Structure formats: C-alpha cells, structure tokens
Amino acid sequence: xxxxxxxxxxxxxxxxxxxxxxxxxxxxxxxxxxxxxxxxxxxxxxxxxxxxxxxxxxxxxxxxxxxxxxxxxxxxxxxxxxxxxxxxxxxxxxxxxxxxxxxxxxxxxxxxxxxxxxxxxxxxxxxxxxxxxxxxxxxxxxxxxxxxxxxxxxxxxxxxxxxxxxxxxxxxxxxxxxxxxxxxxxxxxxxxxxxxxxxxxxxxxxxxxxxxxxxxxxxxxxxxxxxxxxxxxxxxxxxxxxxxxxxxxxxxxxxxxxxxxxxxxxxxxxxxxxxxxxxxxxxxxxxxxxxxxxxxxxxxxx
Numbered sequence: 001x002x003x004x005x006x007x008x009x010x011x012x013x014x015x016x017x018x019x020x021x022x023x024x025x026x027x028x029x030x031x032x033x034x035x036x037x038x039x040x041x042x043x044x045x046x047x048x049x050x051x052x053x054x055x056x057x058x059x060x061x062x063x064x065x066x067x068x069x070x071x072x073x074x075x076x077x078x079x080x081x082x083x084x085x086x087x088x089x090x091x092x093x094x095x096x097x098x099x100x101x102x103x104x105x106x107x108x109x110x111x112x113x114x115x116x117x118x119x120x121x122x123x124x125x126x127x128x129x130x131x132x133x134x135x136x137x138x139x140x141x142x143x144x145x146x147x148x149x150x151x152x153x154x155x156x157x158x159x160x161x162x163x164x165x166x167x168x169x170x171x172x173x174x175x176x177x178x179x180x181x182x183x184x185x186x187x188x189x190x191x192x193x194x195x196x197x198x199x200x201x202x203x204x205x206x207x208x209x210x211x212x213x214x215x216x217x218x219x220x221x222x223x224x225x226x227x228x229x230x231x232x233x234x235x236x237x238x239x240x241x242x243x244x245x246x247x248x249x250x251x252x253x254x255x256x257x258x259x260x261x262x263x264x265x266x267x268x269x270x271x272x273x274x275x276x277x278x279x280x281x282x283x284x285x286x287x288x289x290x291x292x293x294x295x296x297x298x299x300x301x302x
Contacts, residue, residue, distance in 0.1 A: 057085050058117055063278070063285060063298060064103065068092055073105065076285070076299050086116055086124060094137030094147070094177075104160075106134035106147060113137070113147065113158065128163040131156075138190070140180035140205070146190060148175035155192060155207055168207025173197040177261070179223035180205070182268070184246050185231075193220040193233065200233055214244055222262030222279065227271040234259035234279060241279060241288070254293040258282035 058064075063076040064085070073086035073095075090109025097103055102118025104127060113128040120127075128147075135150040145158040147165075155169040155178060174195030181189045191213055192201045200214040200223070214220075218237035225231045229246030236258050243253040260280040265287070269275040277288040284300040 057083055058101070058103070064095060064097075065285065065299065073103070080299055082299065086114075088124075089114065093135045093150075096137045096139050096145070098139065098160075104137060104145070106131075106137050108133045108135065113145075115160075126163075127160060128158045128165055131165065136175065136177040136192075138178045138180055140190070141187070144180075144205070146178045146180070148172070148178050148192060150174055150176060150195070155190075155203070168205075169203055169209065172201060173199070175201075176221050177223045179225060182225060182227075184229040184271075185225070191223060191231070193223055195219055195221070200231075214242075214250075217242065221260045224262040224264050224277065226264060226275060227269045227273055232262055232264075232277060234262050236260055241277065243290075252293075253277070253290055254279075254288045254295060256281045256283070256286060256288070256295050 058075055065074045065076055065082065067074060068091045071087065071089035071092065072084050073092065074082040075085050076082045089105070090107045093106040093108050095103065095105045098118055100118035102115055102120050104113055104115045107114055111129065111131045111133065112126055113131065113134060115125045115127045116123065131147065132149050133151040134147050136148040138146045140146065143160060145160050147156050147158055148154065153170060153172040153175060154167060155172060155175060157166045157168055172192055172194055175192045176195045177193040179191050181187060181191060188205050189210065190203050190205055192203060194201055198215065198217040198220060199212040200220055202210045202213040204210060213231070214233060217233065217235045219235060220233050221236045222234035223232065231244045232253060233242045235242055239255055239257055240252050241254040241256065241259050241262065242250060244250045254277065256279060258281055263278050264275045265278055266275055275290065277290055279286050279288060283297055285298045286295040287298055288295045
C-alpha cells in the first residue's frame with residue numbers, strides 16, 4: 001500500500017449501546033489518500049465493572065483518532081474538541097475498543113499491538129509484539145482478536161491475555177481490513193478487504209477461504225455490517241461507499257472523497273434499527289445518513 005499519513009478513528013461506547021449484548025465490535029481499516037486507517041469502534045457494554053480504573057480522559061461517545069504522522073491517539077468529543085490520550089507511537093493503523101473500555105491499536109512501525117485503559121489501567125501496555133506490519137484489527141465473540149498484515153498478506157488471531165499469535169490465512173492480496181460477520185449472515189465467517197485485487201474475501205473463522213463475497217471494486221478498504229445483513233465497503237479509489245444486502249443486491253450508499261475506515265453508530269444495530277455510517281475520508285471523519293447519503297464532517301483531519 002502507498003505510504004500514508006493521517007489518522008485512525010474509533011468510537012467509544014455511547015449510552016445507546018449499554019443495553020446491547022456483551023460483545024465488543026470493531027471496525028478498522030486501511031487508508032486512502034491521506035494515509036488514513038479508520039475504525040469506528042465501540043464497546044457494547046459501556047465500562048464493565050471488571051475494568052481497572054477507566055481513564056478519566058476517555059469517555060463513552062468519543063471518537064478516537066490516531067494521527068499516524070504524530071504517533072498520537074486523540075479523543076474527539078461531540079463539539080469537535082480533541083485531546084491527546086496516547087503518544088510516542090509509530091504509524092498506527094487499526095484500532096478497537098474492548099467491552100471493558102480498553103483500547104487496542106496496531107503500531108505498524110513497532111510491529112506490535114498496544115493497549116491502554118480498561119483491563120490495562122492508565123498505562124500503555126504491549127499486548128502482542130513481534131508482528132509484521134499489523135494493519136486491520138477486529139474483535140469477535142469469545143474475545144477473539146483478529147489482525148491482518150498488509151505487507152505479508154496474512155490474517156492472524158491474537159490471545160489478548162497472553163499475546164500468543166496464531167496464523168489463520170496467508171496469500172491475501174493486501175488485506176486492509178477485517179470484519180467478523182453476524183446474523184443474518186454467517187456468524188462463523190469473517191470478511192477481509194483485499195486492496196490490490198478489488199475483492200472482499202469470505203473466510204471461515206479458522207482462516208479457510210470460502211469465496212469472494214464481492215468483486216470488481218477498485219481499492220476496497222473499510223468494512224461494516226448492520227443487523228439486517230447489509231455489508232458496507234468503502235472503495236477509496238472510486239470515492240464510494242458500496243452497500244450489499246443479504247440477498248446480494250448492490251448499490252452506492254454514499255459518494256465521498258477517498259473513504260477509508262468504516263463503522264456504524266450504534267456499532268451493532270439490531271434488525272430494523274436506525275444507525276449512521278462513520279467514515280474516514282479525505283475531508284476528515286464524517287457521519288453519513290444511510291438513507292440519503294448525506295455526509296457531515298465531524299472532525300477535519302486534512
């Protein structure tokens with residue numbers, strides 16, 4: 001993937017997510033024009049009682065933005081104000097938020113996944129070192145953490161407690177993002193954006209490739225899915241966010257400048273529940289009305 005500068009965004013749990021099942025959802029992605037990887041994430045059970053003291057500077061409802069040039073993670077509030085919550089990082093790519101409020105980020109330069117908050121307390125903790133250019137991150141049920149390596153073309157699973165890394169799949173063509181599927185699609189599958197081939201690969205969660213769920217994209221990056229089985233894919237080069245419903249019908253959900261990382265707010269809407277898309281674009285982090293495609297800039301990161 002071309003050298004990139006920019007940001008990675010994630011959203012912490014909002015009060016509307018507190019009643020959802022205790023499973024953390026994450027959406028991470030590789031960038032486009034600004035070298036941005038965005039993952040809008042949220043913990044689905046707010047701050048768990050099991051958490052070590054949650055950091056006072058990270059609150060439910062904030063968007064976390066990783067500045068890859070500065071090596072910083074910033075928290076953006078509803079009013080657009082931002083605060084640095086982590087620094088001294090390298091080129092940070094994917095980001096996820098666990099159910100106890102802990103934040104995990106992939107530091108591509110350091111070849112490591114770094115955690116803070118929640119179970120990790122207020123310090124910056126190395127969770128999984130020795131990785132090769134970690135890119136996309138995603139958390140599935142049972143505490144499974146998935147990580148892709150863009151340069152190596154791999155998908156792996158990480159034990160968050162021990163840092164053990166298990167290789168699942170190789171031969172992926174520029175895996176920029178990973179997303180566990182949910183009902184009504186198969187909850188035992190994950191999909192991976194393949195930047196160079198223009199496909200979205202469908203794999204069993206053990207890494208066995210089943211098929212390509214979507215073909216014919218130019219530069220697929222971010223991934224997100226709703227409670228009705230609609231899959232959203234950002235196509236950075238086409239300046240489009242594409243939606244594919246559970247029956248395979250495809251449409252353009254929004255036209256924005258160089259979209260990268262994607263997620264939904266709330267992160268895991270139920271069937272028929274309203275939600276917004278959140279995307280990293282060349283114009284900054286944007287909220288998108290899925291009914292109209294209208295986009296509003298949350299934070300100008302250009």
